[in-house]
Amino acid sequence: xxxxxxxxxxxxxxGAEKVDPAWFGGIVRRTLLHDAVVAYEANKRAGTAKxxxxxxxxxxxxxxxxxxHTGRARAGTKRSPIWRKGxxxxxxxxxxxxxxxxxxxxxxxxxxxxxSKFKDGEAIVLDGLAYDKPRTAALAETxxxxxxxxxxxxxxxxADDAGRRIWLSxxxxxxxxxxxxxxxxxxxxxxxKRLCLTREAFNTLIASRRDGKAPPVPPSKDAPKDKxxxxxxxxxxxxxxxxxxxx
Numbered sequence: 001x002x003x004x005x006x007x008x009x010x011x012x013x014x015g016a017e018k019v020d021p022a023w024f025g026g027i028v029r030r031t032l033l034h035d036a037v038v039a040y041e042a043n044k045r046a047g048t049a050k051x052x053x054x055x056x057x058x059x060x061x062x063x064x065x066x067x068x069h070t071g072r073a074r075a076g077t078k079r080s081p082i083w084r085k086g087x088x089x090x091x092x093x094x095x096x097x098x099x100x101x102x103x104x105x106x107x108x109x110x111x112x113x114x115x116s117k118f119k120d121g122e123a124i125v126l127d128g129l130a131y132d133k134p135r136t137a138a139l140a141e142t143x144x145x146x147x148x149x150x151x152x153x154x155x156x157x158x159a160d161d162a163g164r165r166i167w168l169s170x171x172x173x174x175x176x177x178x179x180x181x182x183x184x185x186x187x188x189x190x191x192x193k194r195l196c197l198t199r200e201a202f203n204t205l206i207a208s209r210r211d212g213k214a215p216p217v218p219p220s221k222d223a224p225k226d227k228x229x230x231x232x233x234x235x236x237x238x239x240x241x242x243x244x245x246x247x
Contacts, residue, residue, distance in 0.1 A: 051091025
């Protein structure tokens with residue numbers, strides 16, 4: 001069992017919460033974490049690099065001068081890669097770098113990343129972290145009092161109004177990133193040195209791993225309904241005429 005210290009907003013230690021490694025897979029799967037990080041980094045690549053080849057650059061396809069009796073080296077086209085402003089040999093072309101992992105592997109990677117934070121003592125729980133309006137100075141003071149001086153991933157229960165106020169309070173703090181529990185991923189958990197969870201976020205995370213309850217997600221706003229009448233596709237061809245039955 002690992003112990004996660006609990007602090008209040010004034011920096012006072014209130015105790016510790018116990019975490020069973022079995023709730024997060026039991027072991028830290030390093031190879032799986034490597035695969036997940038590589039996939040996340042690859043998915044961020046735009047893949048829009050482009051260099052023109054000899055068949056794409058501007059220039060005539062004819063020989064700039066005849067083959068012999070000029071004293072110059074033989075040349076076939078101005079688009080040659082050895083010429084200035086010529087084509088590029090084996091240059092980059094637009095491509096898709098994205099990689100996909102199965103859903104189960106993503107879940108195991110997140111569990112391994114979280115377990116590594118609990119195992120190394122880099123996770124804490126903040127009790128009573130709530131603001132009526134964005135308060136960047138108050139949040140910075142709280143992180144300083146609890147001993148968080150490195151980069152930090154601040155996790156809230158969900159992206160509701162309370163979570164948005166915490167996000168607004170933390171967005172101007174350098175090296176502090178905010179995510180709800182439902183959006184946790186292995187790349188963000190490993191990217192930041194410390195993991196700070198609110199009391200509600202910690203309880204939701206433990207309930208999802210221990211009891212199998214999915215973390216709550218705020219409902220999305222309904223899209224405006226289109227009041228225009230539905231368009232009826234015109235019928236093609238002549239309508240069929242019913243045959244009269246013979247008497």
